């Protein structure tokens with residue numbers, strides 16, 4: 001059953017895959033062992049248990065409706081309330097004699113660290129972005145180097161995220177071909193899979209920040225192949241053209257979905273759905289959210305340096321390194337605004353009000 005859930009979590013990440021919330025033991029934890037907080041997405045918990053093998057720690061699994069950390073915190077399902085209630089309802093306070101929680105930094109758009117501290121008395125430390133870095137992070141006494149703070153989206157992460165998000169689309173396409181163009185089903189299965197791997201492995205090298213922008217160059221290349229083949233190949237070679245058309249459609253589908261896959265990419269899907277009047281699907285809201293408004297451009301990220309209290313939170317939680325910190329001034333610096341992906345983490349964590357997202361017409 002657990003293996004089936006792991007496969008489901010790998011291939012159908014768009015859908016919830018819950019595991020029981022509550023406090024878990026990793027190894028043989030003692031009262032001074034670290035307390036790590038995570039969501040109750042089955043695959044995430046399995047990964048953490050694997051990465052922490054050989055260590056002693058407490059793992060506080062919070063209810064995120066079975067959704068992964070990034071998606072659940074973006075949709076505010078993995079939020080301050082779920083963290084606070086997990087601390088209060090589990091027996092962690094009686095088993096541990098320190099009061100430090102280690103949170104995944106990708107939960108920062110959902111969990112307000114200062115509010116957790118206020119409501120529970122536990123301080124919040126941000127852990128490394130990647131679970132694989134946890135042993136090094138713990139061995140280093142909680143020190144995070146720059147690589148532990150930022151998302152990289154290397155080929156393994158791309159493949160992992162893309163497999164989970166796109167497999168349902170791949171399956172849906174297979175069903176459509178089975179029903180409508182059965183004679184092309186095998187072509188579809190091969191071409192769609194090949195396009196998928198080629199596009200995702202190459203995507204960091206393709207210019208553009210958004211998925212659809214990145215799809216432009218492959219579409220132009222494929223369009224050129226299509227036109228050339230129409231001009232030069234006889235009609236008997238039409239399967240070549242249908243293969244190219246399949247590849248073009250799949251690049252488009254992958255391009256649209258790509259934006260939502262990684263914390264360092266902006267989503268086209270959310271604003272597009274909001275513009276189409278789709279307010280929400282299930283618990284995931286699109287229309288009217290600050291993130292969508294920032295992506296559409298109805299709101300802007302605004303920073304007021306004199307209000308900054310120098311807490312460094314924005315610098316610590318931004319997954320793409322938009323913020324720098326100027327120690328001599330004791331202030332944050334909005335250093336790479338163009339890299340912002342509107343994740344809201346800095347907005348949620350900034351307690352001073354120095355970071356805001358006002359409506360454009362009020363700026």
Ligand code: SF4
Nearest residue numbers: 308309311312314350
């Ligand atoms: S801008 Fe806000 S979050 Fe960033 S250092 Fe200043 S007070 Fe802290």
Ligand code: SF4
Nearest residue numbers: 318340341343344346
């Ligand atoms: S600057 Fe943009 S990407 Fe960075 S934390 Fe803030 S909203 Fe997220």
